[in-house]
Amino acid sequence: MEEVKVDLGVRSYQIKVGEDLLKDIGTYLTELEIGSKVLIITNDLVDSLYGQEVKDSLKEVGFTVEVAKIGDGEKYKSLETAQQLYDQAVVAGLDRSSSILALGGGVVGDIAGFIAATYMRGVNFIQVPTTLLAQVDSSVGGKVAVNHAAGKNLIGDFYQPQLVVADINVLSTLEEKELKAGLAEVIKYGVIWDEEFFTFLEDNYKEILTLEPQQVQHLIKVSCQIKAAVVAQDETERGLRAILNYGHTLGHALEAVTDYQYYRHGEGVAIGMLGAAKLAHQIGWLDKADVIRQQRLIENFGLPTSFSQWSVDEICQALTKDKKVEDGVIRFILAKEIGEVEIIADLEENLIKEVTQELKVGDEK
């Protein structure tokens, strides 16, 4: 097992990464200063796979455990579901010293975190992510949310967990598409922060796709280290943290025009990253060779680098409605080189349109 510390003063916490950790969750929780009640928020599928092991582990060391299950999918990350979860927290008798444990992927983690942040103005929160995307990204850093008809994650908070437990064994039950979607965020960390890590991904993509424990553990550890380093410098996204949105500006727009039905988040980000690479090249920042390296790595991980059936105009319109837009200004995160990015706010609309169009027809290789 490896441990990554997220350094946020009084809100600091550990991420534990390793094999076969679920059976020891109870022990880990006894090391925190928390009350005796735990409400696990999960979904049917994850509960059937890992619920019993987690419950047993908690009960064994004396916790009182209740389980609340939500539907599977983004559409259940809603205020309506939140209302039901508040009700269940009341029924479970949670008080301020109690804990909410998210056992699942990003949807479960985001809404469970929102409940933990707002129930009684905040109870203890434990993240046990069961998808790669959640392990390397959404479970770390404290962004919690529910969706609103007008936008994904439109209602949310910054609320740090007390502990994150990333058990790499659970990835074996993950659908291949889900695994690949998580890898988009992993590529992102290489581009924004760490060229050496990017090279590690290039050299080890086959071992990663077949879930070799050594490579997967390293990948999760380094991803969490990078995210932790960024979040420690800017917890509430006033500046630096925005670089974690590399590939997300166009990615979110693609998700929005397809009503969050067609692309997995990571797939949108994959296309968005190539768009960002092309934009960076167009303004003279990124070498053509580094655009191609990104494209190749995205492709090697089995992720899309182009789209066909959607309207370029609609995508560009959706860009202006993103919640990262402030007083009408669209921000892009663009790379100077692999391992270093900057935030840029004054890109020409025509250029954005041109590059989006390029992504639509595909790129000659």
Added chain:
Amino acid sequence: MEEVKVDLGVRSYQIKVGEDLLKDIGTYLTELEIGSKVLIITNDLVDSLYGQEVKDSLKEVGFTVEVAKIGDGEKYKSLETAQQLYDQAVVAGLDRSSSILALGGGVVGDIAGFIAATYMRGVNFIQVPTTLLAQVDSSVGGKVAVNHAAGKNLIGDFYQPQLVVADINVLSTLEEKELKAGLAEVIKYGVIWDEEFFTFLEDNYKEILTLEPQQVQHLIKVSCQIKAAVVAQDETERGLRAILNYGHTLGHALEAVTDYQYYRHGEGVAIGMLGAAKLAHQIGWLDKADVIRQQRLIENFGLPTSFSQWSVDEICQALTKDKKVEDGVIRFILAKEIGEVEIIADLEENLIKEVTQELKVGDEK
């Protein structure tokens, strides 16, 4: 005008207290670093009295202003109302740089603050409290919330405003009962923190009840200073901040058994403070004379010191369901003397019952 600083590092802010401040709100907001859009959250009555003046002041300096109105009363401080307000924030086109301005009493401030805290994970928040209770208490310190069927303020957050503007002129349109309810919290500040302030209240209660500007401005300023001092030391109620709940343990229980229909919050707190004074005397902390001083001041402000028709057993049961109960332990804030309190967690159930019973039959004087 006087200014009180709430010292919370990067989240520090000013409270402006004085006469005729509403007309300058626009100017005050230009001194903050905020975007051009402001959504005012208010209710019909307050809007009809002060809405136009605030809107004009904001528009004059170039802000785009929209108004969202909620119903009057605790029952509108709900997730349902929150959902409507999120919708209106979307329609108003608020982005992360935009501001939500609460124009009203505690209900408006609490729910507007909850929206500000959670819309896009937090937008700018301005408090313009129009009741005494909101000016001396709820608008300062960052507690925001909505109610749940199982408890008042059960869903909430800690979220600091960027500015609080307390215009004492607005108190002239306040119902007498509302004014008195606010004075309960003012007495509280004297008991928990400042014997000199308590004496000021004893000496000036008549001038305060007739709203003499000099006395009222001093009262609001000192109340805010005390609250600011406490909150600065313990923003998220891990320890010291709990002393602000003086009188609230029994007070909340009284509100709960009467379904929040019978007592104004301050009336519950008034009875609860006398209960706390009696408890403190019973365990040998507070002199009988200081119990009587509290009782007399509460009475001089026209607030209740006893109840008649409610069940002592039900009240004592309600105590165990309060959200301040942790792992089954009920905490009381009790005074050692006027100006100094401590948190106590191991009071005997019988003693609590006995004192509650005393409040029911009334006290021989």
